[in-house]
Amino acid sequence: MTSPIVLLALVGVLYTTGVYLILERSLTRVLLGVLVLGNATNVLVVVAGGPAGEAPLVGRAPESAMSDALVQALVLTAIVITLGVTSFLLALIHRTWTLEREDDLTEDVEDRSLRRRLARGEQEDEEELDTTGCENVADTDPDDDDERSTEAGPDPAGDGRRAPAASTTGASGEDAR
Amino acid sequence: MNPGSSLLATIIPLPVLLPLLGAGLTLVLARRPTLQRAVSVTVLSAVVVIAALLLVAAVQSGPIVITVGSWPVPLGITLVVDPLSALMLLTSMSVTLAVLVYAIGQGVYDRDETTPITIFHPTYLVLAAGVANAFLSGDLFNLYVGFEVLLMASYVLLTLGGSRSRVRAGVTYVVVNVVSSLIFLVGIALVYAAVGTLNLAQISVRMGDVSPGTALTIHLVLLTAFGIKAAVFPLSAWLPDSYPTAAAPVTAVFAGLLTKVGVYSIIRMETLVFPDSEATQTILLVAAGLTMLVGALGAVAQADIKRVLSFTLVSHIGYMIFGIALASPLGVAGAVFYVVHHITVQATLFCVVGLIEGVGGSTSVTRLGGLAKASPLLAILWFVPAINLGGIPPLSGFVGKLGLLQAGVADGSTLAWVLVVVAVLTSLLTLYAVTKVWVLAFWRPADQIPVAEVDEPEEPEDPDEEPLDEDTSHPDDVGDSRIGLPRAPTPRSGVLTGVRPGTAQTLADREANTGAEVDWPVARLAPGDSSPVFTGRFLGVAGNRVSRSLPRVMAGATAALVTLGLALTVVAGPLYAVADQAAADLVARTPYVQAVFAQTVDDRVGR
Numbered sequence: 001m002t003s004p005i006v007l008l009a010l011v012g013v014l015y016t017t018g019v020y021l022i023l024e025r026s027l028t029r030v031l032l033g034v035l036v037l038g039n040a041t042n043v044l045v046v047v048a049g050g051p052a053g054e055a056p057l058v059g060r061a062p063e064s065a066m067s068d069a070l071v072q073a074l075v076l077t078a079i080v081i082t083l084g085v086t087s088f089l090l091a092l093i094h095r096t097w098t099l100e101r102e103d104d105l106t107e108d109v110e111d112r113s114l115r116r117r118l119a120r121g122e123q124e125d126e127e128e129l130d131t132t133g134c135e136n137v138a139d140t141d142p143d144d145d146d147e148r149s150t151e152a153g154p155d156p157a158g159d160g161r162r163a164p165a166a167s168t169t170g171a172s173g174e175d176a177r
Numbered sequence: 178m179n180p181g182s183s184l185l186a187t188i189i190p191l192p193v194l195l196p197l198l199g200a201g202l203t204l205v206l207a208r209r210p211t212l213q214r215a216v217s218v219t220v221l222s223a224v225v226v227i228a229a230l231l232l233v234a235a236v237q238s239g240p241i242v243i244t245v246g247s248w249p250v251p252l253g254i255t256l257v258v259d260p261l262s263a264l265m266l267l268t269s270m271s272v273t274l275a276v277l278v279y280a281i282g283q284g285v286y287d288r289d290e291t292t293p294i295t296i297f298h299p300t301y302l303v304l305a306a307g308v309a310n311a312f313l314s315g316d317l318f319n320l321y322v323g324f325e326v327l328l329m330a331s332y333v334l335l336t337l338g339g340s341r342s343r344v345r346a347g348v349t350y351v352v353v354n355v356v357s358s359l360i361f362l363v364g365i366a367l368v369y370a371a372v373g374t375l376n377l378a379q380i381s382v383r384m385g386d387v388s389p390g391t392a393l394t395i396h397l398v399l400l401t402a403f404g405i406k407a408a409v410f411p412l413s414a415w416l417p418d419s420y421p422t423a424a425a426p427v428t429a430v431f432a433g434l435l436t437k438v439g440v441y442s443i444i445r446m447e448t449l450v451f452p453d454s455e456a457t458q459t460i461l462l463v464a465a466g467l468t469m470l471v472g473a474l475g476a477v478a479q480a481d482i483k484r485v486l487s488f489t490l491v492s493h494i495g496y497m498i499f500g501i502a503l504a505s506p507l508g509v510a511g512a513v514f515y516v517v518h519h520i521t522v523q524a525t526l527f528c529v530v531g532l533i534e535g536v537g538g539s540t541s542v543t544r545l546g547g548l549a550k551a552s553p554l555l556a557i558l559w560f561v562p563a564i565n566l567g568g569i570p571p572l573s574g575f576v577g578k579l580g581l582l583q584a585g586v587a588d589g590s591t592l593a594w595v596l597v598v599v600a601v602l603t604s605l606l607t608l609y610a611v612t613k614v615w616v617l618a619f620w621r622p623a624d625q626i627p628v629a630e631v632d633e634p635e636e637p638e639d640p641d642e643e644p645l646d647e648d649t650s651h652p653d654d655v656g657d658s659r660i661g662l663p664r665a666p667t668p669r670s671g672v673l674t675g676v677r678p679g680t681a682q683t684l685a686d687r688e689a690n691t692g693a694e695v696d697w698p699v700a701r702l703a704p705g706d707s708s709p710v711f712t713g714r715f716l717g718v719a720g721n722r723v724s725r726s727l728p729r730v731m732a733g734a735t736a737a738l739v740t741l742g743l744a745l746t747v748v749a750g751p752l753y754a755v756a757d758q759a760a761a762d763l764v765a766r767t768p769y770v771q772a773v774f775a776q777t778v779d780d781r782v783g784r
Binding site: 022027030034037038041044045047048049070071074077078081084085088089092093095096099100 | 318332351358366
């Protein structure tokens with residue numbers, strides 16, 4: 001059995017490039033790294049199916065000369081999955097960009113808190129580590145929030161006023177546009 | 178095969194199929210929230226019932242197999258239910274159902290019913306389908322697909338709302354998991370190149386003929402992939418970083434399920450495919466010890482309850498790996514029991530943290546106090562699972578740990594003894610971490626919360642606000658971000674108090690910094706007043722009129738989970754018997770392999 005040296009070398013080169021890219025701080029490069037790594041793995045899976053042969057259609061070629069159809073099915077699935085993940089990552093990167101105005105992986109809140117703590121030599125840092133996930137909602141649309149605070153605050157009936165609240169926020173969105 | 182089991186075999190695909198169909202249906206019903214909730218609850222309830230049926234059948238008559246589409250075994254997709262997978266399925270789906278009810282109570286997915294942030298239900302059901310598929314899968318590639326399905330759903334759930342912290346955590350989480358999936362795919366390629374099949378039963382038969390070096394390479398590649406997913410020590414750093422930012426029910430279901438699917442895969446690999454691998458058993462033992470210690474020490478160091486729990490989650494993965502690495506029936510049985518216990522208790526604790534956040538307005542022990550007085554029910558809900566996690570007898574955590582320690586002692590090697598000591602130490606450290614939370618957040622009188630907190634909340638967020646100032650100078654872009662993306666679903670408060678949470682940083686709130694304004698996530702002292710004011714969203718409108726009631730649905734779901742945890746203690750005997758049987762089957766390997774190959778013969782005869 002011969003080893004497909006060229007393909008294996010290609011896989012090696014792609015892995016090297018991919019690992020280099022994925023360790024970058026810029027998210028776009030990380031995304032490219034994911035893509036390159038994904039393609040390298042796909043080539044590896046194809047190589048795992050053995051030497052290339054005829055198209056695996058019954059009647060077109062003797063069975064012994066056919067290439068393995070299974071790995072191609074696997075790779076097809078893997079490609080689709082990679083596509084989905086890539087689009088999601090792109091969306092995340094875009095969101096990071098709209099929030100942060102930068103493409104870099106942002107600093108960890110925990111890191112920052114720990115560093116401050118060490119600098120002050122304190123046991124506990126008073127900074128609230130944000131685990132609510134909601135801290136910056138106000139930042140993204142301050143107008144909107146004020147609007148809701150004025151009308152939701154004194155309203156004891158909560159649920160009753162939900163629908164109008166939504167329509168006003170929707171309207172403010174339109175205005176901004 | 179008898180007719181009864183073939184009838185049962187036909188329901189095997191349902192735990193995967195029903196949630197997927199349900200996901201489609203809930204997507205169609207996006208504008209009918211009530212129906213949507215009804216569909217999800219019905220679907221998951223049905224899956225729980227089916228899982229219970231499958232467990233009974235698998236325990237009574239051994240593994241049940243179905244070949245999807247009646248393709249003969251090595252070609253088609255096989256789904257296998259053995260006692261292990263049925264037990265995992267039942268536990269995980271019960272917890273998933275309880276957390277779904279909790280989430281409905283919180284309304285986290287749907288800030289108000291007219292804005293279509295309705296992706297929560299479909300995504301949640303897809304997650305359940307992925308988990309079920311991973312547990313039932315009888316071949317390696319289908320396991321990979323199951324993983325991808327659940328991961329894809331988890332990406333969406335983790336970043337639900339797209340706030341800054343969640344996007345930041347989401348990027349790390351997605352990249353780490355994509356890399357682990359790629360490593361898994363490399364493992365699949367290597368397995369296929371080595372043995373020419375991806376059917377687990379067939380792999381296990383053929384792997385014996387592969388040269389030891391190659392087998393070890395493949396084994397290590399797969400272990401790395403599953404180790405990342407299960408958060409085993411050197412590969413666990415992503416977990417405490419990403420889990421705490423998600424919404425409480427999302428974190429609860431992640432903590433309960435996702436890492437356990439990784440643990441399940443490791444159990445399968447170690448017992449079925451690579452049963453006698455001394456080298457990796459040593460590696461796993463060392464990794465298990467380090468996972469326990471590093472996780473427990475991390476938990477002790479944290480002040481935020483969600484982070485404490487994320488670290489105990491990592492730490493206790495070590496117990497399961499310990500049991501697996503011993504590779505004896507005792508050890509595997511201990512690991513299986515521990516997985517069941519840990520899925521339940523960890524999900525419960527994260528649900529309770531969601532309630533704590535609602536009552537106290539914070540999840541940091543430096544800002545909480547007097548919760549036991551404010552809400553005795555909440556105190557009970559925290560206390561029982563917390564000491565269960567710490568391993569106080571007679572609760573299920575104690576039973577699981579005892580089983581693992583016995584297995585370690587029975588093994589008798591030096592490393593196993595070291596691990597026994599580490600396990601006891603970890604148990605103590607866990608107990609210390611959870612009682613620290615108990616003492617500070619629940620027992621400490623509220624007036625002893627450090628007063629320095631009063632003016633603190635305004636300062637630290639400043640760095641985060643600088644980008645906002647930049648943003649306002651680009652009005653167009655701000656508009657873009659506002660229109661183009663769904664806003665974060667701030668948890669709904671109107672249900673309970675009519676007070677809106679999640680506005681900690683708005684200017685209006687700062688001006689009204691009197692303690693009367695309900696604010697999040699700050700439990701602060703009112704200026705000029707020494708008595709603390711609880712400002713959580715479940716409590717009184719003006720802060721001084723404290724209402725003692727927890728939201729009923731959320732508290733009910735959490736109480737159900739606590740009860741489930743206690744029930745595990747009550748039925749520990751029979752449950753441990755099931756775990757023993759599962760472990761015996763796993764270590765023997767033959768029941769699984771024979772059940773799968775019996776299927777091939779059946780099919781060929783039928784044709």
